[in-house]
Amino acid sequence: MLLSKIFPDAKIDRDVDIVRITDKLDEVVENTLFVCITGKRFDGHKNAQKAYDSGAVAFIVERDMGLSNQIIFENSRVGYALAAAAFYEHPAEKLKLVGITGTNGKTSTALMLRTIFEASEIKTGLIGTLVNYDGEKEIEAGLTTPEYMELQKLLADMVENGCEYCIMEVSSQALSQHRVEGMNFEIGLFTNLSQDHLDYHGTMEEYAAAKAELFKMCKKGILNFDDEASKTMLENATCEAVGFSMNEPSNYRAQGVELSNNKIEYFLDRAAISISVAGEFNVYNTLGAIAAALECGIAFEQVVWAAKKIHGVKGRMEIVPTETEITVIIDYAHSPDSLENVLKAVRRFAEGKILTVFGCGGDRDKTKRPIMGKIAAELSDKVFVTSDNPRTENPDMIIEDILAGIENQKNVKADPDRKAAIADAIKAAKKGDIVLLCGKGHETYQILNTGKIHFDEREVVREIIANII
Known part of the structure; x- marks a missing residue:
């Protein structure tokens, strides 16, 4: 698509055929429109010259970079959105x-x-x-x-x-x-x-x-x-x-x-x-x-x-079939409010105790960790604190942040190994109890400091129960 069609009101040095729009240097090919984004950790304007050398022929920028076909926006993300919409014909x-x-x-x-x-x-x-x-x-x-x-x-x-x-x-x-x-x-x-x-x-x-x-x-x-x-x-x-x-x-x-x-x-x-x-x-x-x-x-x-045709959503109050006398529920609750809501909802129909397994994500809001620990301890009968996508953080340190919000830790157990924590909860459950697995929901992976691994809690539950039986 011609640059003049993407930005019909912009003053350009020469019209060129744009084949790709990107803000990622490694995606630049000949005739790319390159977007220089000012991020929290990196300023994409530093890559403008490299993008030009790699084949970029036009640029969305926030300041004059001295390059041909540069289109200046107060916020380059606005230009990115408008260019993407035009590229696909709105x-x-x-x-x-x-x-x-x-x-x-x-x-x-x-x-x-x-x-x-x-x-x-x-x-x-x-x-x-x-x-x-x-x-x-x-x-x-x-x-x-x-x-x-x-x-x-x-x-x-x-x-x-x-x-x-x-x-x-x-x-x-x-x-x-x-x-x-x-x-x-x-x-x-x-x-x-x-x-x-x-x-x-x-x-x-x-x-x-x-x-x-x-x-x-x-x-x-x-x-x-x-x-x-x-x-x-x-x-x-x-x-x-x-x-x-x-x-x-x-x-x-x-x-x-x-x-x-x-x-x-x-x-x-x-x-x-x-x-x-x-x-x-x-x-x-x-x-x-x-x-x-x-x-x-x-x-x-x-x-x-x-x-009437509405039914449950995967990973949202999802009951995992176990063919046992306990109930296992998977829920995506990963914020204080959602954790409180799901625990209160489960309490309404729980015949026995609620055993909650949860953690908090790494490289994310740390202030909610002790709050979630407090909520889990107050609304559960037993709590198993574990990992939930620790990313680059030390899982033990995340668990410490969570435990800081729990005054009485008598019915609390911590284990950074999520599979082991789930196994402990299932083994501790008695007839009529509910094991509530919070945080992962629909996700079928864990993000560790070594990368992403497969981790589907439905498979984990079935494996644990098969080994117990």
């Missing part, structure tokens, strides 16, 4: 976008909404933590919201495959890095806000501000009015606001809520809603999905019918 403009943001519940809400759309014969693409779907095939997901070029390629494939909608999980990092710059969302949906990602954002205020950007980019905002942060989301919003809730007055309010170990039931505008998922948090997730579907124009009766 696919977002040919789709109806639903963006979902919040600390917890994004994946579940996105998948629930897709279920309603598909049951209503609306062809829908999906971008999220668990999986991406281009309308024809599922694609393994990396980041919650993909990088600039990958994101636009996915959207372009959805257009080619005949999708009408795209449901997209929009992370706070994606918003702060302008990956969705220039996109106009039909719906922006806010699930909740609690402590997470402070290693990136620094403060809760900055974290909230990043998420609030979505509500300057959508026509209609659908927000959890029971979460105080919904007010923050709307402070500078330009969209129409629609609320869902259990407690506060709202447009879509669940009443008469009943919870069990495999089902939630409630009334919405006198209609009985019954869905085969567990936990109070899933009342909010289903409400958000139902509200979004209704605000997209699907008939109420159709939405109520389609919602």
